[in-house]
Amino acid sequence: MATTRLHGYYRSSTTYRTRIAMNLKGLPFEAIDVRLDLGAHRQADFLAENPMGAVPVVEIDGMKLLQSPAILDYLEETYPEPLLLPSDVRQRQRVRELSALIACDIHPINNLRVLKHLGATYGANQEQIAQWNRHWMSIGFDGFQTLLEETPRQSGYCVGEQITLAEVYLLPQVYNARRFDLDLSAYPLIEEIEAHCLTLSAFKDAHPDRFKPVD
Secondary structure: OOOOEEEEOOOOHHHHHHHHHHHHOOOOOEEEEOOHHHOHHHOHHHHOOOOOOOOOEEEEOOEEEEOHHHHHHHHHHHOOOOOOOOOOHHHHHHHHHHHHHHHHHHHHHHOHHHHHHHHHHHOOOHHHHHHHHHHHHHHHHHHHHHHHHHOOEOOOOOOEOOOOHHHHHHHHHHHHHHHOOOOOOOOHHHHHHHHHHOOOHHHHOOOHHHOOOOO
16 A cells, blocks of 8 residues: 555644544554745745645645645545544534534634734734734634534533534634634533543544654
């Protein structure tokens, strides 16, 4: 089998979620560091791989895949065990809703390029940028927590009693929330799910601390 390569940055949430999904699917991969902090994503050689200058980029099955939602869809369709989208249509829809809340309503506003633009264009300092992050993450987590309260679920899971794409999307966002000192005490169900996931090897082995570059 050809080597699967994951081009990403250690604490990029899109890269992190891709690592989790690959681990859950039992797909070994070679992690290739793209130093966003050093501007590697803006260099011509990387732009030739992804014209948006974003991570992750995945080389798998003789293909090059861009955009983490599309990558996760490919993994689910091509490597269906274990299923990360439940077979029950109602559960599957709730998983998609929760995943999209992270991918569409929280992550884009807190993306590195947005944060850098706040500083470069509007003069926001580090604390103001952190406040921006906390503001938008808290709004998103308010909605996520409410949906969890309405969802039939076993303790430690977002939906039902199995790991789904919802946890794959959630854990990297919780990691970011902790980085920016968001008080998570208002989100006990999110903390409960985080604690459970971090006992599982697929999540532990994908953690950014294991991929931090050595300067």
